[in-house]
Amino acid sequence: MSTTSSSAAEPTEALVETVQSWFVDNFLDGETQLVGGPNTALEALDASYQVCGGLPSLQTRSSSVKPNGACPELFTEMNASCTCLSGFDEAEDTWEFRVRSKPSESSTTVYPLTQAATDGLEIDAIQTLYVPSTLQKLYIQGNEIADFTVNATIFDDIVNLTAFTSDLADSSASCSGGRWESAHDLQFCVTSNSSLAAQGAVVVVLLVCVLTWQWFSYKKDRSSETSQDHLYSVFDSDLNSHETMRVRLTVDPIIATNRLNYDEVKLGQCISRGGFGLVFHGIYRRRQVAVKKIRVNSETEAAQIEQFIKEIMLMAVLQHPRIVEFIGVAWESLVDLSAVTELMERGDLSTVLHGFRQHGYRLAWGDHKTTIALHIAEALVYLHSLSPKVIHRDLKSKNVLLNTAMDAKISDFGISRERHVIETHMTAGIGTSFWIAPEVLNGQDYDERADVFSFGVVLSELDTDDFPYWNAANPPGGKLEEGEILQLVAAGKKRPAFSAGCPPPILELAHRCLQRRPADRPSAEELVRILEELELMAFSSSSNNGSVDSGVSSLSMDSIE
Incomplete structure (x- = not known):
């Protein structure tokens, strides 16, 4: 495993100036471009500053239309x-786009x-900022192309394609x-790699076409080996001798089946810090991933390491789109123990909501918020339908992650528990307090309705x-x-506030x-049913215009009791 940095860093003033100069040089005012990947000339930027996590996107520079707040600052x-463009998966071998010329007058x-x-x-x-090394075929026929201008590196990649089809x-x-x-x-105008102002714009001026990029995909290797080696035997001997390391770890078939080649996991910037864990941006077999590691030092408790292993084992058996x-x-050793998951490019829900708000934008219930709530509920249905049931026990916006398509998925199963039917008590005091x-x-018995x-x-x-x-x-x-x-929450006398513009069905x-x-709370299945119905409803313009009233109002305490 290689590392580029141990922590995320703000881009330097010089880099920001270079990036912004490049953007102005490459985007005319009012121009929209289909951007096919991260800009290799700007690779010094941390992943959090890349548009849509480096996946395909539409980018527009306009002095007449207010920015939508979805770009890095x-x-x-x-x-x-x-x-951010949806409808394809990063690991798929073919991405297809339908494009057409933008009208000269746009409303x-x-x-x-x-x-x-x-x-x-x-x-x-x-x-065409970046041609991935896995790209094999590129089809852009059905257009009237003004010119092909690419830098030398991109031209070499195009030469190596097995197929490139286009009009002249x-x-x-x-x-x-x-x-x-x-x-x-075809004839290409090839510029110097050092020229930031000519990063390969292919100008499309007419007609509707299908643009298809084809990659080689990889298949996750799920080994069926049944090695009985003890997991702790691969840990660093110095850490094994640490006084807190008294936990006995035996090899679990789930761990063995899901073990990856450590050298294939490339570690990048730190993108999140938790109580005793760190999450890094990484690359595994050309796929962008997130890599979670435990903070291991002289004060690390054996129980923390054991808990991390249990979390990994639980994650390995949970398979659901949400x-x-x-x-x-x-x-390779205890200090290297890493859980590799898909990368959710937008980060956690709390950061997304606060980020939009900070820049003067608000997501609306009529577009994204209802869908996000539905996705969370669908995840709960899955967890609560397992046998034995799995209770998340730490559901909050920080543990809900979003990808470029604004799909929500639940993460962080560090304190989750399986609940057997015969179990009559689960330990209290777990989870973020509010x-x-x-x-x-x-301190009472609880079940999945706590989620x-x-x-x-x-x-x-x-x-x-x-x-x-x-707040x-x-x-x-x-x-x-x-x-x-x-104390007020425990007594049922206090609830979180809601905005004055909250749609009544959501408030209810x-x-x-x-x-x-x-017993008075709905089940996760009922949550999904209600939210599916709400997703189909057209909320009033006062709730959909993306500018929610800043006033707040709490739920009636009388009606709750």
């Missing part, structure tokens, strides 16, 4: 809007956050900034774009104030989830 400052007032790649994308150009470029095209080269019976995909586990159900706070209460708190976060209880209107206090809040659903008595 250094692009938003340049009047940029970014639309667009705001660009969407996401769009299906096959919708008929209205663009002015295809920006305009015969009047010039090549003042480079030299003419031939490949696949659960973050587990790819495998890799290690999301914990009253019965847990009171439903936490879901109700998440609905308040979705609605207000803020934390529960301690912009109520600054955080100390431990004493936290204890007072929790949250009211039911936040009932003090677990």
Whole structure:
């Protein structure tokens, strides 16, 4: 495993200036481009500053249309809007896009956050910033191409394609900034790699076409080996001798089956820090991934290491579209133990909500929020339907991750528990305090309906774009104030606030989830049914215009009891 950095860093002032200069040089005012990958010239940028995590997107620079807030801030400052494209998977071997020439006169007032790649994308150009090493075939026939201008590196990659099909470029095209080269019976204007102002724009001026990029995909190798070697035997001997390392770890078939080659996991920037874990951006077999590692030092407790291993084993058996995909586990020694999962490019829900709010944007219930809530509920249905049932026990916006298409998936199963039917008591006091159900706070028996209460708190976060209880209107206090809040929650006398503009059906659903008595809360299946119905409803314009009233109102305490 190789490492590029141990922590995320802000881009330097010089790099920001270079990036912004490149953007201005390559995007005319009002121009929309289909961008096919991360810019290799800007590879010094941390992954969090890449548009849509480096996956295909539409990028627009416009002085007349307000930025949609979906670009990294250094692009938003340049009047940029970014639309992440959906309808394909990074690991698939073929990506297909339908594009057409953008009308000269556009009535667009705001660009969407996401769009299906096959919708008929209205663009002015295809920006071939980066040709992945796995790209094999590129088809862009059915267009009138003004010219092909690419840098030397991209031209070499195009030469190596097994297939490249396109109409001929305009015969009047010039090549003042480079030299003419031939490949696949086409003429390309090839510029110097050092020229940031000519990163390969392919200008599309007419007609609807199908643009298909084909990659070689990899298949996850799920070995069936049944080695009985003890897991702890591969750990570093110095750490094995540490006084806190007294846990006996035996090889589990799940661990063995899901073990990855450690050297194939390339570690990048740290993108998240938890109580005793770190999450890094990484690459595994050319796929962008997230890599979670435990903080291992002289104070690390054996129980923490054992808990991390249990979390890995649970992640390995959970397979659902609304659960973050587990790819495998890799290690050479204890300090290297790594859980590899799919990368959710937008990060956690809390950060996304606060990020949009900070820049003056608000997601609406009528577009993304209802769908996000539905996705979370679908994950709970899956967990609660397993035998034995799995209770997440730490459901909150920080543990809900979003990808470029704004799909939500649940993560972080560090304190999850399997609940057997015969079990009569589960330990209380687990989970982030403001999301914990009253019965847990009171030390009483609890079941999967504790997750439903936490879901109700998440609905308040979705609605207000803020934390529960301690937020912009109520600054955080100390431990004493936290204890007072929790006492009121445990007694059923306090609930998180909702905005004055919260759609009534959402407010009613949250009211039911936040009932003090677990038996009065809906099941996860009922949550899905209700949210599916709400997703089909057209909310009033006051709830859909993306500008929610800043006032807040709490649920009626009288109606809750």
